[in-house]
Amino acid sequence: MEDRLIYYFQEYEHFAIFISIGISIIVAVLGVIPSFFVTAANLIFFGFWMGTFISFVGEALGAIIAFYLYRKGLKKFSQKPLDKYPKLKQLVHLKGKEAFYLILSLRLLPFVPSGLVTFAGAIGSVSFITFAIASSIGKIPALLIEAYSVYQITQFEWQGKMILSIVAIYLIFVVWKKRKQPTSA
Template structure:
């Protein structure tokens, strides 16, 4: 870990660890509700502050709680920006048209694959007949492999000589893409 990140982490650890835990879980829930922000930066934060295994556990808890709360909000009919675009997404349509064991397998598969948008899966579940209990269990189990992959990538980046620069570059690229996306939508 670089000297700068180590000092930053040491300063954070000086804060109440319970407070950092609550902040991390809250940010994870917000990321899940918004549906367009990647969680990899929060996973990097969790690993650098809490350590590898505790950081992974906190990321899993946060993402699972975020998915449950998002599911509940979507199920109750909360109108979010971009929902009409999601309704035509191929993953959404496949999930919505499925039922029974096929739904369980698809939900688990889409949670495992890191590049399938989490919000699409959650919205599809909210529009289906799946119970919140089934959704919680399957979704949480499906998040574990994907978060493990993400966590080990982040851990290797944090340990590498150029890892902090790569994470910073990634954050800048994500921010720039989001800014351009919002700018394009405002013009329409």
């Protein structure tokens, strides 16, 4: 997918930054598509630091715009998507400093889906400004880790990518087996 994005960056070079930021916003609003392919394309096309900065701007703006849209349109929906994440459910009822620190900490955790953090904040009581600042600050370390990881993977030759794929498949299999095992009370 990042190959297609790089193609568009090359084809419309003068608009590449805007294309990247626009796609990041769309990814954030949809809330279910991982953003690493945009980060990878940015790193390959713009270089590590500029690509990381553009990814940050796109993800921060995407979260802010998604928050606004979710707040306007999704506040009436159920809180069911949050049932699997107790901290996210807690965010719905927090305001001020407590909401700020929880959003910040949730953005730092790579296994908490970004779209759900935005959704929980939007249907909750947190202010727009508090969300925007906490979310953006929290994205900085997470995005640096993502950018570094993605950059390292893009530098792999096919052998490294094959090894990484085998390890990933094995880890998925182990997690799947663990989840299938009945838990003892």
